[in-house]
Amino acid sequence: MTTPSGRPSATALSQPEGIALAHALTARLARDCGVRALAMKGPVSAHHGWRNPRHSSDADLLVEPSGLAPLLSRLGELGWQQKPRYADHSVTLTHPLWPCELDVHDRFPGFLAEPDVVFDALWRTRSTIELAHSPQPCTGPVGSAVVAALHALREPEHGRHFHEFEHLVARLQERPQMREPIQALARETGALRTLAPLFDRLGWAVTADPPALHSEAYAAWELRRTSGTTAGVTWLLRLRSAPVVRWPALVPEMLLGREDRLRERFPQLPAGRRALWLARWWRLRAAVRDLPAAFAAIRRYTRTRSAG
Incomplete structure (x- = not known):
């Protein structure tokens, strides 16, 4: 489509289109930069059945910590602008022609191990999702379940988080084979204590890490959660x-x-x-x-x- 002046006009994207294309764009840019990146939350959680499908307001990406700066630089070259960063785990970007925000994470709340350790574990258990007709790496079923639980438990009194947690519990009750891989990933990534409410609801006995391990990070988590x-x-x-x-x-x-x-x-x-x-x-x-x-x-x- 062109304007009367002969120049091409912008076609507005719907929010679902923007979310899918933002995922595809960042996956392509990450590959070009030689950076490992995983789509997560939102459509990924719905893809694995841990959340009911619904429209997301942003696209979430987890990137290996060393790759955050080069990926943000490349996004900046394409017109993505960083909002003031008040969260220590992600950078939010907007674009004047995009109907959604982009959240680039180099860590995720509730994982108390070092960010590199967490990313490597999630990368090793990754799977693939197709968004905007583009296959891209994403957190696998196990990693997505842990991410969904931590996201819901971060603000458990929030109405939507409460319902999403209940949905996740119900799905995991139907898939008892997920117990061992989820607990193994939680142990590796320092999430045994933060996921304790999930394990208690499911009746999954687990030997927790010593209280001194990750004590400061756990105190910060509890402050935010409660x-x-x-x-x-x-x-x-x-x-x-x-x-x-x-x-x-x-x-x-x-x-x-x-x-x-x-x-x-x-x-x-x-x-x-x-x-x-x-x-x-x-x-x-x-x-x-x-x-x-x-x-x-x-x-x-x-x-x-x-x-x-």
């Missing part, structure tokens, strides 16, 4: 981990929030942009109300780190 519904904790952690020079970009990002997540948290919101400002006000009011509890949780975490 405070997942307290926005104040999340905001304080983001500010704590970011250099002060990044705060001017970080604070507006935290206050505004993503539309999809706001509507998920406040499903009663009417359509339209004005309603989003109401949701932001509700979210800010809750965060301010929870600040005393948030400061107390941070202090407990700090004492745990000092004791370790």
